[in-house]
Structures are given as C-alpha cells and as structure tokens.
Amino acid sequence: MINTYALTGFVSQLSGSISPDRLLVNELMSKHTTFAVGGPADVLVLPGSVKEMSLAVRAARSLELPVVVLGGGSNVLVRDGGIRGIVIQLNLLKKVLSCHNTKILASAGYMLKDVCQFAQTRHLTGIEFACGIPGTLGGAVFMNAGAYGGEMSHVVSRVRTVSSTGSVQTYSSPHMGFGYRQSRFQKSQEFVVEVELSLRVGDADEIQAAMEELMTRRRSKQPLEMHSAGSTFKRPPGYFAGTLIDQTGLKGLSCGDAQVSTKHAGFVVNTGHASAKDILQVIQEVQRRVEREHGVRLEPEVRIIGED
Template sequence: MPAERILPDEPMCRHTTFAVGGPADVLVQPKSVKELSLAIRAARAASLPLTVLGGGSNVLVLDGGIRGVVIQLNEMKRVLSCHDDKIHAASGYMLADVCDFACQNALTGAEFACGIPGTIGGAVFMNAGAYGGEMSNIVFRVRTVNGHGGVTTYEAEKLGFSYRTSMFQRLQEFVVEVELRLQYGDKEVIRAKMNEFTEKRLAKQPLEMHSAGSTFKRPPGYFAGTLIDQTGLKGFSHGDAEVSTKHAGFVVNRGNATAADVLAVIHEVQRRVHEVHGVRLETEVRILGVP
C-alpha cells in the first residue's frame, strides 16, 4: 500500500463529520479488499487494537484519539455496477452517489437514503434509515472481511437487522461490498422523490454545521428531537458544542468544539430528558477512543 495512505499520528478531526477527535496511532486507507485484508492481518500479527470506520459520520472520536490501527474504508470504490434490478457497490461509496446511480438506472427503493451522510458500508453496519425506509428493506447480499482477513458473503436474512442495528455491531467483520435489490421505476419520479427528501433535510436539519447526524436513537413511542425541544434544550451549549437550534435531535460543532464538549452536551441532554420525561435517550452516535 502506498505510504500516503498509511498515516501515523493522524488527527481524526480530519476524518470525521463532527470534526473533533484526537489522533489515531496509525490511520490506514485501503482501496481494495486485498489491501484491507492485508492491513487487518498486519494489525493482528502485531497484536494491535483495530478499529474500522466508514466515512466518519455517526461517530464521536474522543480527544485522546484511538490506540492501535484505524482502517477507514471511504477509499474502497472499486465497484459500482448495475445488473437487472440490482446495484453492486463497494463499501466506500457515499449513499448519495449510490442513490444517484440507482436513479440513472431507473431503479427505485433507495430514495430515502439519498441524504444520509455516510458510506453504504457504514449504512449497512448501522441499518441506517430515514423517511420510513431503512437499509434492511433493500439489502440483498453483503460481502465482508473478518478480523483475520478472511472474506465471507452473507444473504440479507443472515444480517440480524433491527432498528439501527446489524450483526456487524457484535462481530469483528467489516462490510466491503453491498448488493441492493430495488424495483424498476421512472427516472423522473425517482429524481423528484430524491429532491423532495433533500429539500426536507435542508429545511429541517443543520446540514451547514459539523455533526455526526442524529445524535440519539428514537426511543419507543417518542421522537428524541421532540423530547429535547420540549425540555427547553434547543441551543444548550458547552464550549462550541450545541444542541442545534434548527433540530434538537442534532448536537453540532459550532467551529472549535472538543469531544469533551460534545459529551458534556450529550450527558446533560440525557440527564434532563430523563428528569423531565422519564425517558432514557441512547446515543445513535458511536463513541470511540480514549478521553
């Protein structure tokens, strides 16, 4: 692998959508399944801790950084193809690009994902969803590399999907390729639906600011943003971390927040919402690294 894709002491604030986080001991950016497999085997052979990321959304890296090897998969873009009603995509492609490719091929079903800020591999890992759709509805097959560098293919019914969860959150296996099964549709209708969802996001979500996406999972019977708003926490801040004034379900970085600032906001929101409503909010954002 070229040296420019093996980065020692690399600040993770450069590689996450929150734009916070201390250094990874080593950040590796493979472009192929072979490179990923070799990187994993090298880390294991050296007994180094291993962390794998997609595009860097939906994560909060703590200020002390991440020990060992961090492998980020957003350069994995060797495959993006269409065959009949199926899209085959390498895990590093952004969801927006995959949705646009589906539209170009007159395939419908993925429009809900067009504005989710992340890679398709990360979306499978989290079973990402929006506007009534989620990845479990469209994933047909997934190819992975395991914690020893071996390659496995899974059919969708084996992936353990539930709300914002897949089996990959429990296993040391990393998504490298995804096959989606969609339906034939009309390009203009598909594009119009994507534009509608994009306009809704722009109007309601703080996309102009650094964040990790929705900070909290939806608690049963409630909406996290509504509970936070009703608790009077819109605009609550610690340092440069703030509960968005546009959408209370987002904690944003106003420019120079630290991970400690973000955590302080998250913990206060959790405390106050539980105090007022008796509901415990769980983070959707994955918290990684050391303080």
C-alpha cells in the same frame, strides 16, 4: 498499552503494499470525521481495495493490535485522546459500482448519495430514502441506517465482509441480524466491504423528484451546514428524541462550541472548534434533563470511541 514496536512493525509490513499517503501515523481523526473532532489514531489506513484491507487486518492481528473500522466518518464521535492501535477507513474503497437488472453491486466506500444517484440513472427505485443520509454505504449497512420510513434492511440482499482474521465472507439478508440501527456486524468483528442492493424498476424522473423533495425537507429541518455526526440519539420507543429535547427546552444548550442545534433538537453540532469533551458534556446533560422531565433515557445513536 499499545506496543510501539508492534506499530512500527505494522507500518513496515504494509509499506510495500499501501502508499505512504494512505498509511498515516499519528493522524488526527478530526480531519476524517464529520464532527470535525477527535485526537490522533496511532495508525490510520486508507485501503483502496479489499485486498489492501485484508492485508491490513491480517497484519494487525499478527501483531495483536486492535482495529477500528470506519466508513466516511459520520455517525461517530472520536474522543480527544484519539484511538490506540489501527484505524481502517473505507471511504477510498471505491472499486465496484455496477448494475445487473434490478440489483446494484457497490463497494462499501461509496457515499450513499452517489449510490442513490447511480440507482436513479438506472431507473431503479427503493433507496431514495437514503439520498440525504451522510456517510458511506458500508457504514449505513453497519448501522442499518434509515430515514423517512425506509432503512437499509429493506434493500440490502447480500454483503461481503472481511473478518477480524482477514478472511472474506459473504452473507445473504436473512443472516445480517438487522434491527433498529443494528446489524450483526456491530458484534461479529466483521467489516463490510461490498454490498448488493435489490431494488425495483421505476420512473427516473419520479425517482429524481422524490430525492429532491427529501433533500429539500432535510435542508429545511436539519443543520446540514454545520459539523455533526447526523442524528445524535436513537428514537426511544413511542417518542421522537428531537421532540423530547425540544419540549425540555434544550435547543441552544451549549458547552464550548458544542450545541444542541437551534434548527433541530435531535442534532448536537460543532459550531466552530468544539472538543469531543464539549460534545459529550452536551450529550450527557441532554440525557440527564430529558430523563428528569419525561422519564425517558435517550441512548446515543452516534458511536463513541477512543480515549479521553
């Protein structure tokens, strides 16, 4: 049970440092996630700097309030009851985007596509695989996002974080605990705020052509025109989730406005006004039927958070 006096105290502490339009009480998370579902967060904070984020984390800790940190709101499903405590979303955290030789330094709040385009203008290659991945750079590092044979662990050389106590730490790549859709930050209660990428010199025209080709492939195969959180399930060893779902005959399976995409079975989409409960029911039915037909248990890649 969240202490309402603590919530009031949190807002009061930060009101002198963060403007009211970035300190939102009882804010529907459906407005801030790519699935376009989710109940209210007790308090949603949209920090514009690492200092503001650190202040928010320290205030929450001092008042014993739980904290959830999000990037751009992709790869997450917020339940209909919303999130108790404090949600800090980093998509306004855009203060640093610079290049030195073959290294790019960027704030975690930048959208991946914008970082990829920035790299292209600097004739740097290696991150083209990420140009169509929805979400922010920080969220991509948190999940070790990947596509088309590449993943963030291949290009991330250094990360700056804010810990659950509000202190700032720096990690080099050997200490980030990267695995398939995993990083140390998922367990360490540290929040990525700045990322250094180590890339290679390339031809700008070839880099642009590669990104355009990948985007064309995505648009032709994935339901980018609909609300989703990206790929819904992790790839099980030896299989592809979408192929298993398709082979089970589940394209178009629906509950309310939640549906297994008819374009790509690896995506659950919101076709209109789905609830989180609708989406979860589709996910669970897919898991049940695929396991029954193929003996493979699909695990969600999407983070499922909040209360029913």
